[in-house]
Amino acid sequence: MRQEILEMGRKAREAAHQMGMANSDRKREALEKMASALDQERLSIAAANRKDVEAAERKELGKAKIDRLTISEKVLEEMIDGLKEVSLLPDPVGEITRMWTRPNGLQVGRMRIPLGVIGIVYESRPNVTVDAAALCIKAGNAVLLRGGSEAFHSNDCLAGILRKALKEVGLPEDAIQFVQTTDRQAVLDLLGLEEYVDVMIPRGGEDLIRFVAEHARMPVLKHYKGVCHVYVDSDADMQMALNICLNAKAQRPGVCNAMETLLVHEAIAPVFLPKMAEVFKTAGVELRGCEKTMALIPGCKAAVEDDWYAEYLDLILAVRVVPDMGEAIRHITKYSSQHTEAIVTANFERAHRFVREVQSSLVLVNASTRFNDGFQLGLGAEIGISTSRLHAFGPMGVEELTTTKFIAFGNGQLRS
């Protein structure tokens, strides 16, 4: 364990203790100050970002990676707006979620408190530095940030600006710390800080997430991938089903809440699938179908077993015709990543059963899978989506960055 990482952990624990007692006004003030500081420091942010972008260009990292790395005017505005939005969210800390009275007169309740110290290990987008730090601060936590080496100068510059804002309003600057070395050993050291870090949240590709889950000594909140399904029931409204499937697949195919497999009831398939194939053809979606699908859509490729497990993140879709909803649910139970599944139906009983029996982080009736996102569901902003069930299942907002302690008010109660 390197001494400097250990020291960061110690400072974070101390800062977390102070942050946990900070009142809502102070935290809101800090977030507003961060927003105005990013606005004022446009030049230094641009200069730091240029170093990263130039290095990426020299290394020929490719256009997509360089795009993600670049802090354009628009990206900066989004960071500033994000800070303002988070500043306006209600403070979850101190909320007493329930309170009841025991037969002996003891009043017992649960009070929301911060989780403590949160570690974030992430890849290229520098906006994560700002977005993640904002949510952690709002919920009264301290955060240790470890960004990708390609964005080192940008992240370091952004973290420095945020730290200064904390200090200016009288909060501990060490509530936001950025790991200043880019080697992989520093990540391993961070993942070993079980005494000082309460939870680790990886943000990035599946490889990064698996690496963090493998090596972390503290709990990890994560999702590996989103193999999301839409089931079009025999009683679906045809136009609604066409709209939802197009939106779920093609509105933004490269994200985890996009549809990857379409399941269609055999009674509606002969009418629905040819129409759907037309729509998908126009949208440039490649289909890979089961035998019945291939019989209904001329020229459709055959799906193999691997297609049912695939997260394409692209304009490709696996399609299967099922004899009934029971088989659709069995397919989902076997192949889904428990991220997001939707049913399109006008039938109350089947909608009711689908919601009860499908155990994914979001189950929708008659709406697009693309809604599995903290902002879209009304959580305000999200720090990620969890597909493991412990602590958080689904999008994680400020509330998921807290826990509850029990409190009890008595007048001398003793245990007998």
Next chain:
Amino acid sequence: MRQEILEMGRKAREAAHQMGMANSDRKREALEKMASALDQERLSIAAANRKDVEAAERKELGKAKIDRLTISEKVLEEMIDGLKEVSLLPDPVGEITRMWTRPNGLQVGRMRIPLGVIGIVYESRPNVTVDAAALCIKAGNAVLLRGGSEAFHSNDCLAGILRKALKEVGLPEDAIQFVQTTDRQAVLDLLGLEEYVDVMIPRGGEDLIRFVAEHARMPVLKHYKGVCHVYVDSDADMQMALNICLNAKAQRPGVCNAMETLLVHEAIAPVFLPKMAEVFKTAGVELRGCEKTMALIPGCKAAVEDDWYAEYLDLILAVRVVPDMGEAIRHITKYSSQHTEAIVTANFERAHRFVREVQSSLVLVNASTRFNDGFQLGLGAEIGISTSRLHAFGPMGVEELTTTKFIAFGNGQLRS
């Protein structure tokens, strides 16, 4: 990975899926059937238990261990009553904890669902087999049980009776599985079943818990120890403080919610401590004090640094006089295990501040630390106490054996 343990995991996952859809009546029926089956099988339980007790006697395991191992009539009655109690608890599964409507008309809510498969690794008391299985079943989970080798025959017999009851009401018997080998490798195999076990709960001594936390590949809900504090404020009611301190220390000293360190405000110490010392002397409590304490209590031993960290689980108490409440909170923040802390005071402002600033799983005002227990706090029954903050902090009842998924009801909403 041994094949039979892997197979248990597979069966548990399948059983968990069915349990998650079981309705409340069926689960209640199963628990009632388990209670009557234990009643009817008294002879076979006694015979199995005799094997374990006789083996323990041959190995000369000591009276305390043999007592814990023995299923007396009283212990059996408690197991039966426990099953009946759990059967009557409200079913947490399916509860919609909140529901709201988005501006686009999408109704979004959170619905309580089971965690899935729960692993329990525990030591000698065979009642854990029954108590833990009951709570897991109530919350719609499957459970994998691994008890201590000394109680093998008792646990195996009890688990067999519970499985039969599940089958008789039409629920999958594999929702309760008992690991039938006693070697340590089986525990390691179980702790490696990350694909099939959603959470592991160790029950036993600190060594067992550390072993599980070290080797488990899935999340672990645990507490290592309880170094619980009572702070007697300058404005404490003298008699209430005496009663609470005696109850917290001596009512049952061998448990995790017993007081281990007493902090006393210096303004009240000269009157309070000599009286308290009298009471503790009568109760047979040995005191280890700071210098100021020693000056007020003739014959009091000196506390050394290790005493402030100690979980005595015995009639021993560390005592420190503090200049103010701030110092009491700093002491707690440094030495406490975040289990349970109490303040005794008549002062509203200090009670309010203590509750806000002390971040332990239960913070009490004017009541004994001994109340940190699921049954005492009104949760019905508990599967353990968590002192790590993720998912659960404090006693864990049936609700803590569940999670929530998001649900959404729409009429064709698309993401734009």
